[in-house]
Amino acid sequence: MYVWETLDRNVQKTAGAGSRLIETTNAFNPNEASIAQRTYEAAMEFGAKGILYDCREAVRDIDLKDESAVRAGVIDAYGDSHWVDVDGIVAAVMDPRTSAAVAYRFYLNNIQENADGWLVKTEWDACFDDGDDPILPGDQIAIGFDGSIRGDSTAIVGARLRDGKLFMLGLWENPRNPKQPDWEVDVLAVEAAVKRAFETYRVEWMYADPPYWQEAIGRWAIEYGDDRVYEYWTNKPMRMCEATERLHSAVAVGDVKHDGNPDLTRHMLNAVTREVPQGLLITKDSPRSRKKIDAAVCAILAFEARADAIADGRLQSKRRRVVGF
Structure with a gap:
């Protein structure tokens, strides 16, 4: 770029x-x-001057199992490129090892999302709340937290109880800068963000993934209430698969909102799916990928925390619990 x-x-x-x-x-x-x-x-879309855009695309949604349709699509996409090996391209598309996303994008020249992408961008975009109903101090929220120290990101995401609106409360990403080889997350900044969230909003439920942060999560439970702060181990596939599917379904049917935060959107759309015996989990597109998904994990935890808070009757709660020492 x-x-x-x-x-x-x-x-x-x-x-x-x-x-x-x-x-x-x-x-x-x-x-x-x-x-x-x-x-x-x-x-x-914007009609910018000075740009000549020339592109040939095959008809969309060709049946990739229909060889004659694939052949017609390849011929259509390549036009007068007479040097192209049509038979070879058709064979590549029909190869069962070729994913649908690769076939459409690289052989039929269709604009196409990854077949294993977790969310559909248009569906996520449709959940955007344009600001008519902003998150306000005092709103009842749930929180999802996923922490790292060096490699991955540390993120905090909130979800408003009454409508599931997702918003960022904090994000710390390794800049991958050769001049900062010893970069670590600013632990004090994370602690301050958590404190600010509890002081600003009525936090009814917080799910936090414990690795690297178990001691801090324990302190948060003492300070803010052990009926507010809970450990949530994301390495437990059954529970995580169910939570992942819940948010995915909510996005698909428009039963969740978000404030358009670009970092949250980036992490959500970076996530791809990985099938396990219990269902689907989200992961990075490759183990060494720089495309982070930690805020997406937090969104899953926040949305799950919201559901559990509502099930516990917190949405009808009129006052915040005061923890005394």
Whole structure:
């Protein structure tokens, strides 16, 4: 992205002298917020001047098991590229090892999300609350917390009890900067964010994943109430699969909201699914991927905490419990 932005700036400065920038790419994945997507949207949705967008796509939703339909789609997508090995491409599409997302994007040139992506971007976008009903101090909320020390992110996500609206309470990400090889999360900042959340909102339920933070979670339970702060081990597949499916279903039917936070959206759309005997879990697209999903895990925990708080009658609670020492 940074290379493209540098090139684009230089071209813009010398456009009058005839400078041009050519972009060639496969069909983009709309979950990745790529340069290809930015160019497509600038040209096709916003009518930006100075961009010539030329693309051939096969008919969408071709039956990938129908060889004749696949062949027609390949011929359509490649147009007059007579040098293309149509038979080879058809064979690649029909190969059972080829995922649907790869077939559509790389062989039929369709804009396509990863087949194993957890959320559909359009469905997540449809859950956006444009600000008419903002989260306010004193609102009843539930919290999800997933902490790390060095490698992954540490995040805190809230969910308002009455409507499930998700919002970020804090995010600390390893910048992966060679100049900061010893980077660690600012533990004091995390502690302060948790304290601020409990002071600002009526936190009815908090689920926190214990690894690396078990001592801190214990202190939070003492300080804010052991009927408010609970450990939630995300490495227990049955429980986590059920919680993951609950939020996924809520997004699909529009039974959850979010405030449009770009970091939360990025983490939610980075998540891909992994099948286990108990169901589906979310994970990164590869073990060494820099595309973090920790805020998505927190959103799952926050949404689950909300459900349990409501089941416990907290939504009707008129006052906050006071913990004395």
